[in-house]
Amino acid sequence: MFNFKRLFRRHFNFLLGLLSMALVILLAACTQPTATAPEAPDDAAAAGGGATPTEFRIGYQVIPNAEVLTKNLGLMEEKYPDVDIQWLSFDSGRDVNTAMVSGGIDVGLVGSVPASTGIAQKLPYQVYIIHDIIGDNEALAVTSASGITTMADLPGKKIAVPFGSTTHFSLLSALDQEGINPTDVQILDMQPQDMLAAWQRGDIDGGFVWHPTLSKMMEADGNILITAKQLAETGIITADLGVVNTDFAAQYPDFLTDYVAAIDAAVAFYREDPTAASEAISEEIGLSPEESLVVMDELIWLSAEEQASADYLGTPDAPGAMAQVLKDSAEFMVEQGAIPSAPELTAYKDAMFNKAVADAKS
Structure with a gap:
């Protein structure tokens, strides 16, 4: 094959x-x-x-x-x-x-x-x-206030993602790689514009999304935890x-x-x-x-x-x-x-x- x-x-x-x-x-x-x-x-x-x-x-x-x-x-x-x-x-x-x-x-x-x-x-x-x-244009961004520095910190946190999207697939794949049960993370279904608004209000700890929403989240005190490019290098395309x-x-x-x-x-x-x-x-x-x-x-x-x-x-x-x-x-x-x-x-x-x-x- x-x-x-x-x-x-x-x-x-x-x-x-x-x-x-x-x-x-x-x-x-x-x-x-x-x-x-x-x-x-x-x-x-x-x-x-x-x-x-x-x-x-x-x-x-x-x-x-x-x-x-x-x-x-x-x-x-x-x-x-x-x-x-x-x-x-x-x-x-x-x-x-x-x-x-x-x-x-x-x-x-x-x-x-x-x-x-x-x-x-x-x-x-x-x-x-x-x-x-x-590649790097889709990523999981987390707020500095969330205290998240590794994937292991995600359980119990509120992470937004558009359900059924490539970023949803990437988020679930990243959790699977780390042995984290998705039910242990508060995964919220949000479209990019809604995600940005929730980020600005402080309602979520992070979000897996693409540009230009990703850029705007990064400008508002965000940090990248993992990108689609990093996942692609492990075979998750x-x-x-x-x-x-x-x-x-x-x-x-x-x-x-x-x-x-x-x-x-x-x-x-x-x-x-x-x-x-x-x-x-x-x-x-x-x-x-x-x-x-x-x-x-x-x-x-x-x-x-x-x-x-x-x-x-x-x-x-x-x-x-x-x-x-x-x-x-x-x-x-x-x-x-x-x-x-x-x-x-x-x-x-x-x-x-x-x-x-x-x-x-x-």
């Missing part, structure tokens, strides 16, 4: 090193011309034609990744001026799953854990892109994924490929000129360009070509390892009593709409 966890740890560090090296080189090359914002990509499937929707409803989350950069740069609006492109903000993958069930969105961003449980519950969607691999309504993918596959190509152009722009990309992202997430660059670098941004490899989504002919990651995530949530059961691996392979990344890379 393919050992994705072992390969990911090696690939994670390799990619992180490449990104760090690229950043140093770009910052040092101050005499070089500044990169310009990418143009809208050419039609990725012009030769094959394909229908175009009259509207495109994107359920995004305020995360410093390529999708938010695509939004700010207006790449799809430039490519499809006659399509009513709607950017609908959601607080968590749980809310995106709800919107998918109700038919309120065509595509949405969910964490790998909400995606794994959504597939287990037969939600009408497929995974079409990996928006990012989660989380990611932000794009899911697409199954009927939409079947009806508009070429249009979806163009959306992936637009996101891929945003990834290339970030890699070429991270400073300019951070200035654009800062307008979306409420942090300064300098702060935005820090949190952007805490994620791993993958190109369409990288995603179409066996390490990640793969191709229609050769599904990648992400299906196994989702299967493993669902099995863990079954063990925790979050969902009643998880389907076989074939169900997760069938839920990979990897044609879009395979076509966008070519």
Whole structure:
């Protein structure tokens, strides 16, 4: 069986090193011309034609990744001026799953854990892109007043987390690693905005969450106890994924490929000129360009070509390892009593709409 966890740890560090090296080189090359914002990509499937929707409803989350950069740069609006492109903000993958069930969105961003449980519950969607691999941008922050300095201090404390999210999975996994029963910790279900308000009131001792909420909690006398990157290094993998309504993918596959190509152009722009990309992202997430660059670098941004490899989504002919990651995530949530059961691996392979990344890379 393919050992994705072992390969990911090696690939994670390799990619992180490449990104760090690229950043140093770009910052040092101050005499070089500044990169310009990418143009809208050419039609990725012009030769094959394909229908175009009259509207495109994107359920995004305020995360410093390529999708938010695509939004700010207006790449799809430039490519499809006659399509009513709607950017609908959601607080968590749980809310995106709800919107998918109700038919309120065509595509949405969910964490790998909400995606794994959504597939287990037969939600009408497929995974079409990996928006990012989660690193230091998700972490368990604790207040200085809580007196928490190690995981062993958590029993009896009030820790907030959005239930069913990647951070919920990370928190339960971290407790499991330390041999701490989750029932010994007061784990509270809170969305990021509610968590920040509770933190500011002093109602909670800590919270496992992502930026920009994490940054604001850190500014308000917070300390990091453990990060998703540290958990990833032990084989506990989380990611932000794009899911697409199954009927939409079947009806508009070429249009979806163009959306992936637009996101891929945003990834290339970030890699070429991270400073300019951070200035654009800062307008979306409420942090300064300098702060935005820090949190952007805490994620791993993958190109369409990288995603179409066996390490990640793969191709229609050769599904990648992400299906196994989702299967493993669902099995863990079954063990925790979050969902009643998880389907076989074939169900997760069938839920990979990897044609879009395979076509966008070519």
